[in-house]
Amino acid sequence: MSGIVRDDLMAAAARIKGKAVRTPLLRSDLLDQMTGARVFLKAECLQLTGSFKFRGAYNRLSAMPHEERTGGVVAFSSGNHAQGVARAAQMLGMPAVIVMPADAPDLKVERTRRDGAEIVFYDRLSGSREEIAADLATTRGAVLVPSFDDPYIVAGQGTAGLEAGEQLSEMGLEADMAVVCCGGGGLASGIATALPGAHIWLAEPAGYDDAGRSMEAGEIRPVEAPGRTLCDALQTLSISPLTFGILSARGAAGVAATDDEVMRAMRFAFAELKLVVEPGGAAALAALMTGQVPCESKTVLATLSGGNVDPALFAQIVSARG
Known part of the structure; x- marks a missing residue:
């Protein structure tokens, strides 16, 4: 298995059926007003073990x-x-x-x-x-077992996109774009395969925006100066040839969110959706809330990719003003 096609995602869906959680698509009137779009959030923070992984x-x-x-x-x-x-x-x-x-x-x-x-x-x-x-x-x-540089891993992550596509279809909708939290690109590549008609936006932490820069350059560009970020789940130094190939072929583009923007998104998710979302899991929401993704009048799928955050840190973030 060297590449990824939709049939691989279907096979993965059959393997994980009854094992993984079919996570909900959530929405917020306030988020729609902020973005001018119809945004649907795939709540993988509610997945078994607390993330899409x-x-x-x-x-x-x-x-x-x-x-x-x-x-x-x-x-x-x-x-x-x-x-x-x-x-x-x-x-x-x-x-x-x-x-x-x-x-x-x-x-x-x-x-x-x-x-x-x-x-x-x-x-x-x-x-x-x-x-x-x-x-x-x-x-x-x-x-x-790599975290993203493996066709079976990418296919498994792509089942989140298959589910989201089915859930949107049940409402008579189709995603115009997908904004995906991105570290190594496994989830984004899987969703790109699941939703061939959606434009893919990669949401990365500031300083770790290698995937976006790689898309722009047309070749893999690793992180230049690794440093600290709250988004530990997305602290990847480089995407892989596998994920780069899938995402670049789809014309994916990247945006970056600062720690402050991610914390604001975490507070929004807690206040408006009653969800616990970890910093890395909030990057896509942060990208939408900052207006970096041009999505007015579009149907948007965005991932809340994980909810595994230290309780003390989470309490500090959601109780802060900002």
């Missing part, structure tokens, strides 16, 4: 031949992919080792460990999670 993880692991499952899996993640892989492995009776940055949120570490995964920490600014994970996989005879 479970979709791709379960699809990837359940597609593995039984003879490959004995050695288990190794993954690298700041938290959401970690939790998705850990839960999928637990459900399928497979051992899992997750390489996580030492500064990963405690909540994500605890929940990954709670689902039975072994955790190996590294320094995200000096260590190579890819090399550490590859070495562990070789040593343990395990299968390496």
Whole structure:
């Protein structure tokens, strides 16, 4: 499986049926007034393990031949992919080792460990999670499960787009555009495949807008100066050839949201939708609220991609004025 087509998403949907949550599409009159559009928010913060990542993880692991499952899996993640892989492995009776940055949120570490995964920490600014994970996989005879650079992962994430398309169709609507929280581009690539008629906008954290710059340049451009961002879930240094190829072929464009803009979106989601959304999961909403995406009179699908946020940080953000 080297490319992604709609049939791959359909196969993934069959694998995860009864395992993943069919998350709702939500809307807000106030958001529609702010944007001049009809905005529908795919609430993947309500997905199993708290993010869309479970979709791709379960699809990837359940597609593995039984003879490959004995050695288990190794993954690298700041938290959401970690939790998705850990839960999928637990459900399928497979051992899992997750390489996580030492500064990963405690909540994500605890929940990954709670689902039975072994955790190996590294320094995200000096260590190579890819090399550490590859070495562990070789040593343990395990299968390496990337967070986005894998066709089965992308196909699994794309089931969120299939669902959203079906939900819109039930209302007699079709998405003109999709605004997608973007780290490595797995979710965006999956949704682009699921919704071939929608223009794709990639919402990234300021300073980590490599996907958008790559689209503009016509070649992969990694993050130039890695730094701190509240959006740990989107703190990816480069998209992959797989996701770049899918997104560039669709003419995707990127926008970036600052920490302040993301926090404003988190407060909006809590106040208006009664949802807990993590910083990275609020990037698409932030992009819409800042007016960076030209969407007036359009039907817009936007992702709320995760809800795994430290309780103390969340309380601080939603109680702040701004």
